[in-house]
Amino acid sequence: MFQAGEPASCITYHQYGQRCTGNAPCRNCRQRINEHGPQVDGESGEDDYHKKLLTDIFRTIQSTDEAGSQPLLDLIRNGATFPEVRCWLDQTLRGGPMPNQASTTDVRDSKLRAGYEVESGAPPFRSKVMDIHYLCDSAPVKVPAKPWTTVTDDDGLVSHLVSLYFTWDYPFYAFVDPAILIRHMREGNMQSDFCSPFLVNALLANACANEIQHYSHYSEAYAVPGDVKTKGTDFLAEAERHLQNNRFEKGSVVRLASIQATLLLYERYSMVGDDDHGYIMLNQAVEMAEALGIINSPQLDLNNSQMSEEMIRSVQQTAWGLFQIDTIVHTNFLRKSAVKDVSIPRLDRETSKPSDKWVAYPLNKPDRPSWLSQAFDEACKLSYIARDMSSTLIPKADDPAGNTAEQKWELYNKLRHWEENLPATFSLAERPAPHIILLRMRYHALLINLYCDWFEGKPPFNAITGEVNQEPSTQVADAQALDIALASAREIATLTRLHKAEYGMERAHQFAMYAILLALFTFLEQNSFNVLDHDFLLLTSTFSIIASRSQVGMHLFHIFRHSVKFRLQCGQWESSVDMPPELNELFFKNTSPEIPDRWNHYAEGLQKLADNGEYIGSLDGRWQSHAASGINDMLRKYETLSVGRVDELTWKDQSAGFGFSPSPA
Secondary structure (H helix, E strand, O other): EEEEOOOOHHHHHHHHHHOOOOEEEHHHHHHHHHHEOOOOOOOOOOOHHHHHHHHHHOOOOHOOOOOHHHHHHHHHHHHOHHHHHHHHHHHHHHOOOHHHOOOHHHHHHHHHHHHHHHHHOOOOOOOOOOOHHHHHHHOOOOOOOOOOOOOOHHHHHHHHHHHHHHHHHHOOOOOOOOHHHHHHHHOOOOOOOOOOOOHHHHHHHHHHHHHHHHHHHOHHHHOOOEEEEEEHHHHHHHHHHHHHHHHHHHOOOOOOOHHHHHHHHHHHHHOOOOOOOHHOOOOOOOOHHHHHHHHHHOEEEEEEOEHHHHHHHHHHHHHHHHHHHHHHHHHHHHOOOOOOOOOOOOOHHHHHOOOOOOOOOOOOOOOEOOOHEEEEEEEEHHHHHHHHHHOOOOOOOOOOOOOOHHHHHHHHHHHHHHHHOOOOOHOHHHHOHHHHHHHHHHHHHHHHHHHHHHOOOOOHHHHHHHOOOOOOOHHHHHHHHHHHHHHEEEEEEEHHHHHHHHOOOOOOOOOHHHHHHHHHHHHHHOOOOOOOOHHHHHHHHHHHHOOOHHHHHHHHHHHHHHHHHHHHHHHOOOOOOOOOOOHHHHHHOOOOOEEEEEEEEHOOOOOHHHOOOOOOOOOOOOOHHOOOOHHHEEEEEEHHOOOOOOOOOOOOOOOOOOOOOOOOO
């Protein structure tokens, strides 16, 4: 019998100093396992896990009467996951309440504990190292490294990263045409209008950031063993060199690929919170698109432009993709959208056929209908509503006639109409692809955005600032706003639960972190807030996973954690309530922020907020100095940490050197 990971033969051990596992053996270990058979005793695999779980379920049912086994059956019937059942069984088998003594509340609390414990830890059966060549055997996109990048000549690695990007990131931020880009990348023509070293390196840098945050454990993506940032940093450095060259070439023609690359850099910077580069890149992409006349300009007739069909499709995809990103970002942070309109027609809605599949690379999951063109078209419709919202949700001091209850009600009805007319194939019962789940999350985030400005200064968070600013004329509307927002927060929890069950949350698009945090603060705004609310716990545990993937996420989790601490101090909470250990440590343990715990390092680097006068720190030793003073304060902090502050940017005049050079028909 042979054990995977033996140093004498393991490729991964020799190359990276880490052994592969039985769940993801390298090529040599797979060959030896086929020759000699797997190890009998050693690391248990997924089959052993489920066999032991089934054995314990049988043992529990056989050793108790009908009443005693009923809580376990109820747990299973209510949709408990395998880890949740495992947690309940472990508590029972190690001396917790016997099944025949467990009440409905005990079962519910056990399920809450299980959900939190599972989400707080590493996903089960996650191998630490996988052979990149094994992955690339199944990578849906095969593309060459040369001549596009000097960072690597490994076609397998580049194919892996490009496949990851088009699987998880692209469908929600769809501003390139995948078929056209991939075809021109394979052709290797450096003069192509549709592919450039700038675009490819920006895409690979973006995918590597996701590899670190979402998909890591594949050690070949790292230039230095153990340094998960190096390879992505190299791709980013090369992309930035191309960015500088494009920026300072006087009178040069801007290619469509340069706009796409700039949007990719926006994504990359907003994930890591690099100064104010997020907004800078987004604004630069908007300026370039304006110079080409594809946004904020009179309507263009592309059919009479002598452009190739490829160029027309790519221009449409880029213009409308930019419109979507711009409205997402600005509405997220209650800013006015920079893109007011798109100057060219939308893409054909019916391009995607029922036979077109979304493949969950590299997961072993069933393929799902992609409905990419339909989802893109629905996102365009939603973006128009978001654009109108961004022009309405402005401070009343700037526009006393704006942002009225009547305007909000009109926007609310538009949003509801959009949701009611979604295709039946987008139903949650269909268990759709992740980008459709995220599209529905965006809808509910917009409903919360629509009313969250009415939360400012209201109880219970007004205790933080000591100010109450509640106009009598808005009291009824405020109550309705809280109800609408809470309903959407619960829907976001439902969507999160589905995404987690179908695809996990390790690969969720970064927008999911925004939607989840927005929903969490919506719960905190409720006077009836209950920290043991099942939806709140689900969102908290999921947020802890997503947040741990990036510095921005860790900063936001730190702010959220202390906001909950202070919210609980403001409200009435029974300390005698039995609290899951993880929640007790997260929200209740310690009374001073100076006492070390395992989340302290999440606050490292928050000087950026202090420099903006937004983060007080721990000078007074109280939790409120670390907390956001409500949902709007959280959004201001989120904006500063991720994309920067738009009001601090130096706006540049539109470059007269931009021009458009379409491919010949």
